[in-house]
Amino acid sequence: MRVMLCVEEALQEVLSHCKRNERMHVPLKDAYGYILASDIHASVSVPPFDRAALDGYAVRAADIEQATPDSPVRLQVIERIGAGQVSTKSVGPGQAIRTMTGAPFPDGADTLVRLEMTSAIGEPEQTHVDVKVAVPCGEAVAREGEDIKSGMCMLRSGITIGGAEMALLATAGIASVPVYRKPVIGILASGRELTDIREPLAYGKIYDSNSYMLAGAVQAWGGIPRLLGRAGDDVDELVQTIQSALPHVDGLVTTGGVSVGDFDVMIDAYRKAGGEVHFWKVSIRPGTPFTFATIEDKPVFGLSGNPAAGFVNAMLFVQPAIRAISGMNEPIVRPVRAFLSGMPEVRAVALDRFLRADVFIKDGTVFAQPRTQGQKAAILSSLTGTQGFVRIPSKTQPQAGDLVDVYLLHMPVSFADGDRV
Numbered sequence: 482m483r484v485m486l487c488v489e490e491a492l493q494e495v496l497s498h499c500k501r502n503e504r505m506h507v508p509l510k511d512a513y514g515y516i517l518a519s520d521i522h523a524s525v526s527v528p529p530f531d532r533a534a535l536d537g538y539a540v541r542a543a544d545i546e547q548a549t550p551d552s553p554v555r556l557q558v559i560e561r562i563g564a565g566q567v568s569t570k571s572v573g574p575g576q577a578i579r580t581m582t583g584a585p586f587p588d589g590a591d592t593l594v595r596l597e598m599t600s601a602i603g604e605p606e607q608t609h610v611d612v613k614v615a616v617p618c619g620e621a622v623a624r625e626g627e628d629i630k631s632g633m634c635m636l637r638s639g640i641t642i643g644g645a646e647m648a649l650l651a652t653a654g655i656a657s658v659p660v661y662r663k664p665v666i667g668i669l670a671s672g673r674e675l676t677d678i679r680e681p682l683a684y685g686k687i688y689d690s691n692s693y694m695l696a697g698a699v700q701a702w703g704g705i706p707r708l709l710g711r712a713g714d715d716v717d718e719l720v721q722t723i724q725s726a727l728p729h730v731d732g733l734v735t736t737g738g739v740s741v742g743d744f745d746v747m748i749d750a751y752r753k754a755g756g757e758v759h760f761w762k763v764s765i766r767p768g769t770p771f772t773f774a775t776i777e778d779k780p781v782f783g784l785s786g787n788p789a790a791g792f793v794n795a796m797l798f799v800q801p802a803i804r805a806i807s808g809m810n811e812p813i814v815r816p817v818r819a820f821l822s823g824m825p826e827v828r829a830v831a832l833d834r835f836l837r838a839d840v841f842i843k844d845g846t847v848f849a850q851p852r853t854q855g856q857k858a859a860i861l862s863s864l865t866g867t868q869g870f871v872r873i874p875s876k877t878q879p880q881a882g883d884l885v886d887v888y889l890l891h892m893p894v895s896f897a898d899g900d901r902v
């Protein structure tokens with residue numbers, strides 16, 4: 482087992498143990514957030530037929546060549562159709578079919594003149610129409626396949642399905658969507674101090690907040706959390722809980738028990754459960770004692786017990802793992818570059834620091850302001866409202882104005898020119 486990997490080495494090791502889940506099908510209405518498991522080819526063209534793009538009259542361009550507002554051309558109206566209706570007649574010389582947006586373009590006509598450029602004649606039957614403008618051939622006609630051509634690849638395997646993708650799948654008449662099964666991530670909190678949130682708190686104890694922090698994060702990253710509750714600091718109890726949970730999950734996240742204390746027994750438990758520990762410690766702060774193992778071929782993430790340290794561990798390693806198991810083509814979440822708008826005093830250490838920061842866009846440029854308070858690994862309250870983590874490379878002390886990497890949790894707030902920041 483190697484000690485103290487850097488983030489990138491640790492991430493490679495983690496991802497090398499994350500296999501994509503198997504495929505399944507979901508009804509289109511439930512497909513949001515899944516990763517597509519096949520290329521999707523269009524089975525029909527969209528639109529499937531030439532159709533009117535405006536409300537108006539389908540006519541022959543040659544008939545209205547001379548039309549002007551002062552000298553309109555009168556045509557005979559032989560039919561009226563709306564979207565979903567098909568004309569039964571063909572437009573001959575001197576004729577028009579009143580045609581609404583979305584209706585299949587009538588035979589015989591070669592262009593469409595919009596309603597506003599016409600006057601209907603002969604109330605209430607409207608047997609004729611005066612056309613006040615000449616229009617070229619093909620005006621306001623949406624051609625078959627203008628949007629999607631039958632047979633073309635509309636969506637590639639590995640993309641995330643959102644609203645636009647669901648619409649495209651519906652357009653192609655796909656009711657059952659091939660996706661990768663979402664990863665089920667077990668979450669186990671350890672420590673005899675931890676108390677169930679429904680119980681009264683005795684002196685010396687705390688409520689288990691990590692389980693809920695991770696339940697939210699796992700969902701935000703596309704996984705399904707399965708809360709396994711709390712275990713004490715007893716190796717056999719941990720082994721038993723881990724072994725009974727593993728068959729029901731695709732990955733397991735534990736929190737606590739990975740440092741050097743007398744009751745930090747998580748690594749022993751992983752080994753006793755038949756696991757292989759791939760590394761212990763990453764050169765980051767907070768979250769140095771992060772541990773990664775596989776047990777029964779499943780990835781197991783040993784997060785620091787300190788809430789903010791555990792969160793940084795999860796963001797850096799559990800998030801890409803979920804994305805890989807979900808079937809995403811690009812599981813690694815890359816940071817954005819931002820200018821430091823200010824920098825609190827931090828001691829330069831031989832570890833990469835991850836600082837909770839406010840991130841905002843000013844006149845189109847991204848800035849990050851690390852919080853001056855609440856950067857300790859045990860401080861939970863400063864995590865809320867944090868838009869991202871600024872990464873300060875080891876042994877460096879960047880100043881305001883320097884470019885840094887920011888791992889975004891939320892979209893930055895945007896300020897217009899002149900707004901106060």
Ligand SMILES: Nc1nc2c(c(=O)[nH]1)N[C@H]1C(S)=C(S)[C@@H](COP(=O)(O)OP(=O)(O)OC[C@H]3O[C@@H](n4cnc5c(N)ncnc54)[C@H](O)[C@@H]3O)O[C@H]1N2
Nearest residue numbers: 670672689690691692737738739740745768785786787790
């Ligand atoms: N002598 C040393 N002591 C410590 C070192 C070290 O290098 N030498 N490392 C420190 C660092 S850094 C961290 S981070 C922590 C990591 O601790 P563990 O991962 O072993 O976690 P625990 O000891 O179980 O708990 C630490 C802390 O977090 C609280 N905690 C744990 N679980 C939860 C939970 N589910 N919800 C809320 N809070 C939780 C726990 O009560 C402790 O206060 O070790 C340092 N020590």
Ligand code: MOO
Nearest residue numbers: 767768769790858
């Ligand atoms: O690694 Mo610990 O997370 O600094 O506090």
Ligand SMILES: [Mg+2]
Nearest residue numbers: 738740742745
């Ligand atoms: Mg400990």
